[in-house]
Amino acid sequence: MAHPSQLGFQDAASPVMEELLHFHDHALMIVFLISTLVLYIIVAMVTTKLTNKFILDSQEIEIIWTLLPAIILILIALPSLRILYLMDEINDPHLTIKAMGHQWYWSYEYTDYEDLGFDSYMIPTQDLTPGQFRLLETDHRMVIPVESPIRVLVSAEDVLHSWAVPSLGVKMDAVPGRLNQTAFITSRPGVFYGQCSEICGANHSFMPIVVEAVPLEHFENWSFIMLQDA
Amino acid sequence: MAEEEDGQAKEFKLLGILDVQRTPCARDAILHGAGGSVAAGVLYFLATSRVKRSFDVGFAGFFLTTLGSWFYCRIHHAKLRVQQRLIQEGIKNKVMYEGTALDPTKNPKSEAPSGPS
Numbered sequence: 290m291a292h293p294s295q296l297g298f299q300d301a302a303s304p305v306m307e308e309l310l311h312f313h314d315h316a317l318m319i320v321f322l323i324s325t326l327v328l329y330i331i332v333a334m335v336t337t338k339l340t341n342k343f344i345l346d347s348q349e350i351e352i353i354w355t356l357l358p359a360i361i362l363i364l365i366a367l368p369s370l371r372i373l374y375l376m377d378e379i380n381d382p383h384l385t386i387k388a389m390g391h392q393w394y395w396s397y398e399y400t401d402y403e404d405l406g407f408d409s410y411m412i413p414t415q416d417l418t419p420g421q422f423r424l425l426e427t428d429h430r431m432v433i434p435v436e437s438p439i440r441v442l443v444s445a446e447d448v449l450h451s452w453a454v455p456s457l458g459v460k461m462d463a464v465p466g467r468l469n470q471t472a473f474i475t476s477r478p479g480v481f482y483g484q485c486s487e488i489c490g491a492n493h494s495f496m497p498i499v500v501e502a503v504p505l506e507h508f509e510n511w512s513f514i515m516l517q518d519a
Numbered sequence: 520m521a522e523e524e525d526g527q528a529k530e531f532k533l534l535g536i537l538d539v540q541r542t543p544c545a546r547d548a549i550l551h552g553a554g555g556s557v558a559a560g561v562l563y564f565l566a567t568s569r570v571k572r573s574f575d576v577g578f579a580g581f582f583l584t585t586l587g588s589w590f591y592c593r594i595h596h597a598k599l600r601v602q603q604r605l606i607q608e609g610i611k612n613k614v615m616y617e618g619t620a621l622d623p624t625k626n627p628k629s630e631a632p633s634g635p636s
Contacts (some may be wrong), residue, residue: 297538304604311597314542319590321537322582329578337571 290483299456303473303479304459308372316365381442382472390450390463393492397431405516411495425482427499433504433510435478443469454483454500475502544592548585555584
Protein backbone atom coordinates (compact mmCIF):
# COMPACT_ATOMS: atom_id res chain seq x y z
CA MET A 290 0.00 0.00 0.00
CA ALA A 291 1.01 3.63 -0.22
CA HIS A 292 3.05 5.30 2.53
CA PRO A 293 2.90 8.97 3.54
CA SER A 294 4.47 11.48 1.12
CA GLN A 295 5.04 8.72 -1.43
CA LEU A 296 5.82 9.96 -4.95
CA GLY A 297 6.53 6.75 -6.86
CA PHE A 298 4.49 3.67 -7.65
CA GLN A 299 3.60 1.02 -5.09
CA ASP A 300 5.39 -2.33 -5.33
CA ALA A 301 3.95 -4.47 -8.13
CA ALA A 302 1.71 -7.37 -7.20
CA SER A 303 0.88 -8.53 -10.72
CA PRO A 304 2.96 -9.25 -13.83
CA VAL A 305 1.31 -6.39 -15.74
CA MET A 306 2.21 -3.90 -13.02
CA GLU A 307 5.80 -5.18 -13.05
CA GLU A 308 5.93 -4.46 -16.79
CA LEU A 309 4.47 -1.01 -16.20
CA LEU A 310 7.12 -0.27 -13.58
CA HIS A 311 9.88 -1.30 -15.97
CA PHE A 312 8.41 0.84 -18.72
CA HIS A 313 8.21 3.76 -16.34
CA ASP A 314 11.91 3.36 -15.47
CA HIS A 315 12.71 3.28 -19.19
CA ALA A 316 10.68 6.41 -19.97
CA LEU A 317 12.10 8.20 -16.94
CA MET A 318 15.69 7.57 -18.04
CA ILE A 319 14.87 9.08 -21.44
CA VAL A 320 13.21 12.05 -19.73
CA PHE A 321 16.27 12.45 -17.51
CA LEU A 322 18.61 12.50 -20.51
CA ILE A 323 16.48 15.04 -22.36
CA SER A 324 16.32 17.22 -19.24
CA THR A 325 20.10 17.06 -18.92
CA LEU A 326 20.46 18.00 -22.59
CA VAL A 327 18.15 20.99 -22.21
CA LEU A 328 19.97 22.11 -19.07
CA TYR A 329 23.31 21.89 -20.85
CA ILE A 330 22.01 23.86 -23.82
CA ILE A 331 20.62 26.56 -21.54
CA VAL A 332 23.97 26.92 -19.77
CA ALA A 333 25.78 26.99 -23.11
CA MET A 334 23.45 29.64 -24.51
CA VAL A 335 23.74 31.82 -21.44
CA THR A 336 27.54 31.67 -21.27
CA THR A 337 28.43 31.94 -24.94
CA LYS A 338 30.13 35.00 -26.38
CA LEU A 339 29.24 33.99 -29.94
CA THR A 340 26.55 36.01 -31.60
CA ASN A 341 25.57 36.03 -35.25
CA LYS A 342 22.67 38.18 -36.27
CA PHE A 343 22.67 36.93 -39.87
CA ILE A 344 22.08 33.19 -39.50
CA LEU A 345 19.07 32.24 -41.60
CA ASP A 346 19.14 28.46 -41.49
CA SER A 347 21.30 25.46 -40.72
CA GLN A 348 20.57 22.17 -42.39
CA GLU A 349 22.67 20.08 -40.02
CA ILE A 350 21.03 21.11 -36.79
CA GLU A 351 17.58 20.94 -38.33
CA ILE A 352 18.22 17.36 -39.40
CA ILE A 353 19.45 16.50 -35.90
CA TRP A 354 16.53 18.04 -34.08
CA THR A 355 14.07 16.34 -36.40
CA LEU A 356 15.57 12.87 -36.42
CA LEU A 357 16.56 12.63 -32.76
CA PRO A 358 13.04 13.29 -31.35
CA ALA A 359 11.56 10.87 -33.88
CA ILE A 360 13.99 8.15 -32.81
CA ILE A 361 13.34 8.84 -29.13
CA LEU A 362 9.58 8.67 -29.66
CA ILE A 363 9.94 5.32 -31.43
CA LEU A 364 12.08 4.04 -28.53
CA ILE A 365 9.30 5.01 -26.12
CA ALA A 366 6.40 3.85 -28.30
CA LEU A 367 7.60 0.30 -28.95
CA PRO A 368 7.64 -0.90 -25.31
CA SER A 369 4.50 1.11 -24.64
CA LEU A 370 2.52 -0.63 -27.38
CA ARG A 371 3.90 -3.98 -26.25
CA ILE A 372 2.47 -3.46 -22.79
CA LEU A 373 -0.79 -2.13 -24.21
CA TYR A 374 -1.37 -5.36 -26.13
CA LEU A 375 -0.15 -7.45 -23.20
CA MET A 376 -2.84 -5.87 -21.02
CA ASP A 377 -5.50 -6.78 -23.59
CA GLU A 378 -4.66 -10.49 -23.67
CA ILE A 379 -7.42 -12.82 -22.56
CA ASN A 380 -5.90 -15.42 -20.27
CA ASP A 381 -8.75 -17.87 -19.67
CA PRO A 382 -9.83 -16.58 -16.25
CA HIS A 383 -10.45 -19.05 -13.44
CA LEU A 384 -12.93 -16.78 -11.71
CA THR A 385 -15.22 -13.95 -12.72
CA ILE A 386 -16.27 -11.34 -10.17
CA LYS A 387 -18.70 -8.52 -10.70
CA ALA A 388 -17.78 -5.28 -8.97
CA MET A 389 -20.69 -2.86 -8.81
CA GLY A 390 -20.22 0.74 -7.76
CA HIS A 391 -22.82 2.40 -5.58
CA GLN A 392 -22.99 5.67 -3.70
CA TRP A 393 -20.88 5.08 -1.69
CA TYR A 394 -19.69 1.49 -1.47
CA TRP A 395 -18.73 -1.38 -3.70
CA SER A 396 -20.57 -4.67 -3.98
CA TYR A 397 -19.02 -7.90 -5.23
CA GLU A 398 -20.77 -10.87 -6.77
CA TYR A 399 -19.19 -14.29 -7.20
CA THR A 400 -21.74 -16.07 -9.36
CA ASP A 401 -19.62 -18.66 -11.18
CA TYR A 402 -20.62 -21.55 -8.95
CA GLU A 403 -23.00 -20.31 -6.25
CA ASP A 404 -24.77 -16.99 -5.71
CA LEU A 405 -22.37 -15.20 -3.42
CA GLY A 406 -22.68 -11.45 -3.08
CA PHE A 407 -21.80 -8.90 -0.43
CA ASP A 408 -21.31 -5.19 0.07
CA SER A 409 -18.02 -3.60 0.98
CA TYR A 410 -18.27 -0.45 3.08
CA MET A 411 -15.37 1.60 4.36
CA ILE A 412 -14.67 1.14 8.07
CA PRO A 413 -15.17 4.58 9.67
CA THR A 414 -12.12 6.08 11.36
CA GLN A 415 -13.63 5.82 14.82
CA ASP A 416 -14.21 2.07 14.37
CA LEU A 417 -10.68 1.18 13.28
CA THR A 418 -8.64 -1.24 15.37
CA PRO A 419 -4.90 -0.67 15.92
CA GLY A 420 -2.93 -1.57 12.81
CA GLN A 421 -5.73 -0.82 10.35
CA PHE A 422 -5.39 1.90 7.75
CA ARG A 423 -7.51 5.03 7.82
CA LEU A 424 -9.85 5.52 4.81
CA LEU A 425 -8.62 2.27 3.24
CA GLU A 426 -10.10 -0.59 5.24
CA THR A 427 -13.44 -2.17 4.43
CA ASP A 428 -15.75 -4.46 6.36
CA HIS A 429 -15.67 -7.13 3.62
CA ARG A 430 -12.70 -7.67 1.35
CA MET A 431 -12.76 -9.01 -2.19
CA VAL A 432 -10.97 -12.31 -1.62
CA ILE A 433 -9.37 -14.04 -4.58
CA PRO A 434 -7.08 -17.06 -5.06
CA VAL A 435 -3.45 -16.11 -5.62
CA GLU A 436 -1.74 -16.76 -8.96
CA SER A 437 -5.07 -17.37 -10.71
CA PRO A 438 -6.30 -15.24 -13.62
CA ILE A 439 -9.27 -13.25 -12.36
CA ARG A 440 -11.75 -11.41 -14.55
CA VAL A 441 -13.56 -8.46 -12.99
CA LEU A 442 -16.68 -7.08 -14.62
CA VAL A 443 -17.13 -3.52 -13.46
CA SER A 444 -20.32 -1.53 -13.56
CA ALA A 445 -22.28 0.94 -11.49
CA GLU A 446 -25.79 1.23 -10.15
CA ASP A 447 -26.12 4.98 -10.01
CA VAL A 448 -23.34 7.38 -11.09
CA LEU A 449 -19.88 6.96 -12.54
CA HIS A 450 -17.30 5.26 -10.33
CA SER A 451 -13.94 3.68 -11.07
CA TRP A 452 -12.52 0.46 -9.66
CA ALA A 453 -8.78 0.90 -9.19
CA VAL A 454 -6.05 -1.05 -7.39
CA PRO A 455 -2.66 0.58 -8.10
CA SER A 456 -0.43 -2.29 -7.00
CA LEU A 457 -2.22 -4.65 -9.40
CA GLY A 458 -2.05 -2.14 -12.26
CA VAL A 459 -5.82 -2.14 -12.63
CA LYS A 460 -8.22 0.72 -13.18
CA MET A 461 -11.59 0.40 -14.87
CA ASP A 462 -14.44 2.87 -15.05
CA ALA A 463 -17.76 1.79 -13.59
CA VAL A 464 -20.42 3.16 -15.92
CA PRO A 465 -24.14 2.67 -15.23
CA GLY A 466 -25.69 0.48 -17.89
CA ARG A 467 -22.33 -0.73 -19.19
CA LEU A 468 -20.18 -3.73 -18.36
CA ASN A 469 -16.44 -3.12 -18.49
CA GLN A 470 -14.04 -6.01 -18.24
CA THR A 471 -10.58 -6.15 -16.76
CA ALA A 472 -8.37 -9.06 -15.76
CA PHE A 473 -5.33 -9.58 -13.60
CA ILE A 474 -3.21 -12.22 -11.86
CA THR A 475 -1.74 -11.64 -8.40
CA SER A 476 1.88 -12.79 -8.21
CA ARG A 477 1.96 -13.07 -4.44
CA PRO A 478 -0.50 -13.39 -1.54
CA GLY A 479 -1.31 -10.20 0.30
CA VAL A 480 -3.78 -7.38 0.81
CA PHE A 481 -3.95 -4.70 -1.89
CA TYR A 482 -5.72 -1.39 -1.46
CA GLY A 483 -7.33 0.96 -3.90
CA GLN A 484 -9.78 3.83 -3.93
CA CYS A 485 -12.66 4.93 -6.12
CA SER A 486 -11.13 6.87 -9.00
CA GLU A 487 -14.06 8.77 -10.51
CA ILE A 488 -15.79 11.61 -8.71
CA CYS A 489 -19.14 10.30 -7.56
CA GLY A 490 -20.47 12.59 -4.88
CA ALA A 491 -19.88 13.61 -1.30
CA ASN A 492 -18.27 10.35 -0.16
CA HIS A 493 -16.22 9.65 -3.27
CA SER A 494 -13.07 9.52 -1.13
CA PHE A 495 -14.65 7.09 1.31
CA MET A 496 -15.40 4.01 -0.75
CA PRO A 497 -12.14 2.09 -0.91
CA ILE A 498 -11.38 -1.24 -2.53
CA VAL A 499 -9.54 -4.01 -0.72
CA VAL A 500 -8.40 -7.12 -2.59
CA GLU A 501 -7.06 -10.01 -0.53
CA ALA A 502 -5.13 -12.70 -2.39
CA VAL A 503 -4.98 -16.02 -0.53
CA PRO A 504 -4.07 -19.62 -1.38
CA LEU A 505 -6.85 -21.53 -3.10
CA GLU A 506 -7.67 -23.61 -0.04
CA HIS A 507 -8.20 -20.48 2.05
CA PHE A 508 -10.31 -18.99 -0.71
CA GLU A 509 -12.53 -22.07 -0.73
CA ASN A 510 -12.92 -21.93 3.05
CA TRP A 511 -13.73 -18.23 2.90
CA SER A 512 -16.37 -18.65 0.18
CA PHE A 513 -17.94 -21.53 2.11
CA ILE A 514 -18.16 -19.37 5.24
CA MET A 515 -19.54 -16.41 3.29
CA LEU A 516 -22.22 -18.56 1.68
CA GLN A 517 -23.25 -19.90 5.04
CA ASP A 518 -23.49 -16.41 6.54
CA ALA A 519 -25.56 -15.14 3.59
CA MET B 520 11.32 5.35 7.77
CA ALA B 521 14.74 4.76 9.33
CA GLU B 522 14.18 1.01 9.19
CA GLU B 523 13.28 1.23 5.51
CA GLU B 524 16.48 3.09 4.74
CA ASP B 525 18.57 0.53 6.66
CA GLY B 526 16.92 -2.42 4.94
CA GLN B 527 17.03 -1.00 1.42
CA ALA B 528 19.51 1.27 -0.31
CA LYS B 529 18.80 4.91 0.56
CA GLU B 530 17.31 6.58 -2.48
CA PHE B 531 19.39 9.06 -4.45
CA LYS B 532 17.56 10.95 -7.18
CA LEU B 533 19.49 12.62 -9.98
CA LEU B 534 17.84 15.92 -10.93
CA GLY B 535 15.24 14.98 -8.31
CA ILE B 536 13.60 12.40 -10.59
CA LEU B 537 15.84 9.44 -11.38
CA ASP B 538 16.43 7.12 -8.42
CA VAL B 539 19.77 5.56 -9.40
CA GLN B 540 19.91 3.31 -6.34
CA ARG B 541 16.61 1.49 -6.79
CA THR B 542 16.15 1.56 -10.58
CA PRO B 543 17.81 -1.51 -12.18
CA CYS B 544 20.61 -0.56 -14.60
CA ALA B 545 20.37 3.18 -13.81
CA ARG B 546 23.51 3.42 -11.71
CA ASP B 547 25.62 1.46 -14.21
CA ALA B 548 24.29 3.48 -17.13
CA ILE B 549 25.09 6.81 -15.45
CA LEU B 550 28.57 5.65 -14.45
CA HIS B 551 29.30 4.39 -17.95
CA GLY B 552 27.98 7.68 -19.29
CA ALA B 553 30.25 9.65 -17.01
CA GLY B 554 33.23 7.61 -18.12
CA GLY B 555 32.33 7.93 -21.77
CA SER B 556 31.82 11.65 -21.36
CA VAL B 557 35.27 12.17 -19.82
CA ALA B 558 36.92 9.95 -22.40
CA ALA B 559 35.24 11.63 -25.37
CA GLY B 560 35.87 15.14 -24.06
CA VAL B 561 39.51 14.56 -23.21
CA LEU B 562 40.28 12.81 -26.50
CA TYR B 563 38.65 15.59 -28.51
CA PHE B 564 40.54 18.23 -26.56
CA LEU B 565 43.84 16.43 -27.05
CA ALA B 566 43.14 16.25 -30.78
CA THR B 567 41.88 19.80 -31.32
CA SER B 568 42.67 21.91 -28.20
CA ARG B 569 39.20 23.45 -28.48
CA VAL B 570 37.86 23.79 -24.94
CA LYS B 571 34.23 24.69 -25.44
CA ARG B 572 33.70 22.20 -28.25
CA SER B 573 35.34 19.53 -26.09
CA PHE B 574 32.66 20.08 -23.48
CA ASP B 575 30.02 19.72 -26.17
CA VAL B 576 31.60 16.49 -27.39
CA GLY B 577 31.88 15.30 -23.80
CA PHE B 578 28.21 15.89 -23.23
CA ALA B 579 27.32 14.10 -26.46
CA GLY B 580 29.49 11.22 -25.26
CA PHE B 581 27.61 11.16 -21.97
CA PHE B 582 24.24 11.14 -23.73
CA LEU B 583 25.11 8.38 -26.18
CA THR B 584 27.05 6.20 -23.72
CA THR B 585 24.31 6.41 -21.09
CA LEU B 586 21.64 5.60 -23.65
CA GLY B 587 23.61 2.70 -25.11
CA SER B 588 24.52 1.23 -21.73
CA TRP B 589 20.96 1.64 -20.53
CA PHE B 590 19.44 -0.19 -23.50
CA TYR B 591 21.99 -2.98 -23.40
CA CYS B 592 21.48 -3.54 -19.68
CA ARG B 593 17.67 -3.33 -19.87
CA ILE B 594 17.42 -5.82 -22.72
CA HIS B 595 19.64 -8.23 -20.80
CA HIS B 596 17.60 -7.58 -17.65
CA ALA B 597 14.34 -8.29 -19.49
CA LYS B 598 15.71 -11.60 -20.77
CA LEU B 599 16.76 -12.51 -17.21
CA ARG B 600 13.28 -11.73 -15.93
CA VAL B 601 11.73 -14.00 -18.54
CA GLN B 602 14.15 -16.78 -17.56
CA GLN B 603 13.38 -16.20 -13.88
CA ARG B 604 9.68 -16.56 -14.56
CA LEU B 605 10.23 -19.78 -16.51
CA ILE B 606 12.41 -21.18 -13.72
CA GLN B 607 9.79 -20.28 -11.11
CA GLU B 608 7.10 -22.01 -13.16
CA GLY B 609 9.34 -25.02 -13.57
CA ILE B 610 10.04 -25.25 -9.84
CA LYS B 611 6.35 -24.89 -9.04
CA ASN B 612 5.42 -27.58 -11.56
CA LYS B 613 8.15 -29.89 -10.30
CA VAL B 614 6.91 -29.57 -6.72
CA MET B 615 3.31 -30.12 -7.74
CA TYR B 616 3.82 -32.95 -10.18
CA GLU B 617 6.74 -34.81 -8.55
CA GLY B 618 6.10 -38.53 -8.58
CA THR B 619 3.15 -38.28 -10.93
CA ALA B 620 2.89 -38.98 -14.64
CA LEU B 621 3.25 -35.25 -15.32
CA ASP B 622 6.65 -34.96 -13.62
CA PRO B 623 8.83 -33.03 -16.13
CA THR B 624 12.04 -34.64 -14.82
CA LYS B 625 10.73 -38.21 -15.10
CA ASN B 626 12.48 -40.27 -17.79
CA PRO B 627 9.99 -41.76 -20.19
CA LYS B 628 9.94 -45.56 -19.78
CA SER B 629 10.63 -47.52 -22.93
CA GLU B 630 7.54 -49.71 -23.12
CA ALA B 631 8.02 -53.35 -23.95
CA PRO B 632 5.50 -54.62 -26.54
CA SER B 633 2.75 -56.51 -24.81
CA GLY B 634 0.36 -59.00 -26.26
CA PRO B 635 0.70 -62.40 -27.82
CA SER B 636 4.02 -63.01 -29.58
